[in-house]
Amino acid sequence: MSLFAYTLVAFILVAAVATALFRDVLSVIIVFGAYSLGMAILYTFLLAPDVAMTEAAIGAGVTTLLLLLTIARTTRPSTDRLTERIHVPAVVVVGAFVLVLCTAVLPEMYAVGGTETPVWSNPEVTQHYITETYNQTGVENAVTSVLAAYRGFDTFGEAVVVFAAGVSTLLVLKREVFA
Amino acid sequence: MSGSIDDTYTESQVIMTTVKIIAPFTLTYGLFMTFHGGDAPGGGFQGGTIVGVTVLMLAFAFGIEPTRQWLRNSFLAGLVTGGVVIFGAIGLAMVAIGGDFLEFTMLKEVFHIKPKWGLEAVEIAGISLIVSGTIISLFFTMAAGFSPDRPSGTGGVSGVDATDTPDSPNAEVSDDD
Numbered sequence: 001m002s003l004f005a006y007t008l009v010a011f012i013l014v015a016a017v018a019t020a021l022f023r024d025v026l027s028v029i030i031v032f033g034a035y036s037l038g039m040a041i042l043y044t045f046l047l048a049p050d051v052a053m054t055e056a057a058i059g060a061g062v063t064t065l066l067l068l069l070t071i072a073r074t075t076r077p078s079t080d081r082l083t084e085r086i087h088v089p090a091v092v093v094v095g096a097f098v099l100v101l102c103t104a105v106l107p108e109m110y111a112v113g114g115t116e117t118p119v120w121s122n123p124e125v126t127q128h129y130i131t132e133t134y135n136q137t138g139v140e141n142a143v144t145s146v147l148a149a150y151r152g153f154d155t156f157g158e159a160v161v162v163f164a165a166g167v168s169t170l171l172v173l174k175r176e177v178f179a
Numbered sequence: 180m181s182g183s184i185d186d187t188y189t190e191s192q193v194i195m196t197t198v199k200i201i202a203p204f205t206l207t208y209g210l211f212m213t214f215h216g217g218d219a220p221g222g223g224f225q226g227g228t229i230v231g232v233t234v235l236m237l238a239f240a241f242g243i244e245p246t247r248q249w250l251r252n253s254f255l256a257g258l259v260t261g262g263v264v265i266f267g268a269i270g271l272a273m274v275a276i277g278g279d280f281l282e283f284t285m286l287k288e289v290f291h292i293k294p295k296w297g298l299e300a301v302e303i304a305g306i307s308l309i310v311s312g313t314i315i316s317l318f319f320t321m322a323a324g325f326s327p328d329r330p331s332g333t334g335g336v337s338g339v340d341a342t343d344t345p346d347s348p349n350a351e352v353s354d355d356d
Contacts, residue, residue, distance in 0.1 A: 025318045049220035053212070057228040062314055065235050066321060073324045096189030137283065139217035145291075147222065148298045152281035155301075156266055159309045163263050166313040166320075177252040 005045050021083045025076050036060035036090040037049045038151045048110070188242045198240035206233045213307045217299055223306030230307065231314030243322045250315065258312030266305030269297065 015035035022028045036059030043052035110117040118128055129142055129150070137145040147155050170176065206229075212219075213226030238246040270281040278285030283297035 014221055050222065050225070053225040055229070057225055057232060061232045062228060063301065065232070065239070068315065069321050071317065073321065074339050092253050101255070101318055104318075136294070139297060139298060140291035141217055141219060141222075143220070144216050144302070146220050148230070149281075149283055151295065152270070152283075152301065155306070156270060156281065160263060162309050162313050163259055166259055166316050169317055169320050172319055175320060175323065177256075 005042070008038055008042050008045070012042065021086075023079050023081050023084050025071050029064060029071070032067070035059050036063070044141040050141075092125075188244075190242075191240075195240045198236050202233055205229055205236070209233060211313075213303055214299075217295055217304045224303035225287060226311055227307035227310030231311040231318075234311075235318050236316050238318065238322075243319070244351060247319050250319075255312055255316045255319070258308050259316060262305050262308030262310075262312060265308070266301055269301055269305065273297070328345075 012035060015038060018031040019028055019035060022031060036055055040052045040060060042058035043049070043055055076135050115121070129146060131170045133142045133145045134140060137149045139149075209226045209229030209232075211226070212221035212229060213223055216222030216226065234246065234250065273282045273285050274284050276289045281301070283294035283299075284298050286292050286294050294328055
């Protein structure tokens with residue numbers, strides 16, 4: 001992890017905290033978009049360009065637009081204060097809980113990119129997809145081959161879930177046309 | 180009703196010019212990502228999203244109501260349901276030629292072509308259609324909003340809406356020029 005990556009992580013943390021703390025809804029949506037963009041760049045750093053593209057398109061793009069549309073269609077309470085009022089006992093309890101979890105869990109986690117991680121130390125499974133993808137499916141992108149060929153049935157279910165999301169929005173809004 | 184759909188729209192030269200310049204590029208990028216999902220990062224989900232976002236950008240720049248008139252409801256419903264049907268049909272076609280559901284290796288054994296083409300067909304004709312159609316429809320549905328007084332079962336079009344819609348988009352388009 002380079003200095004740039006650490007700066008990026010710091011930026012993402014600041015954006016996440018700002019998303020939770022800002023009182024104005026429009027500001028929240030804007031910093032949330034910045035958070036998603038930071039996550040997208042971080043995924044590129046972690047060598048996951050497919051996930052990065054999804055995060056940039058869905059997280060930073062579509063979600064921001066839909067949330068903006070929602071506050072345009074509803075009321076946006078005006079406020080003088082910049083941040084939400086912080087409830088100190090709740091922060092202390094949740095903070096202590098997260099701290100305990102971190103001290104218990106983080107030392108057990110593998111280093112990023114280490115060769116002892118389960119992904120690498122289980123070569124029968126991982127290496128199979130990396131070495132056999134082109135022979136078996138004819139595509140060079142292993143992510144796509146797992147998505148559409150090896151786990152095609154899962155993806156069919158996912159696609160139907162996306163379809164169901166569209167239909168259920170119509171149901172919730174009591175409409176029968178996309179208008 | 181249709182007047183209230185666009186009450187948040189303000190015409191901005193900056194946004195319209197920016198969208199006019201970037202929209203062809205995002206559309207091309209989205210299609211590129213969809214069609215090259217096999218050999219480059221990306222695929223139907225990402226490409227379909229970017230194609231859908233291009234329409235969302237146009238709607239933000241030129242008003243939601245004219246964009247909605249341009250993309251008919253039947254077209255959007257066809258995109259979403261057609262994608263699901265095509266995905267399922269491709270899967271069942273593999274059953275028809277003697278394999279399991281979505282077993283693309285059958286393409287190699289029966290037609291002597293790469294399994295890649297079955298995979299690309301699912302990505303391009305299935306996933307990307309569903310995703311782009313759903314994103315555009317979610318946007319339009321949320322833009323229309325909730326009207327509790329409208330009874331369900333009227334096709335989403337009340338009497339007021341049906342008489343109003345032909346007038347307002349024309350007014351919107353003439354403003355634009």
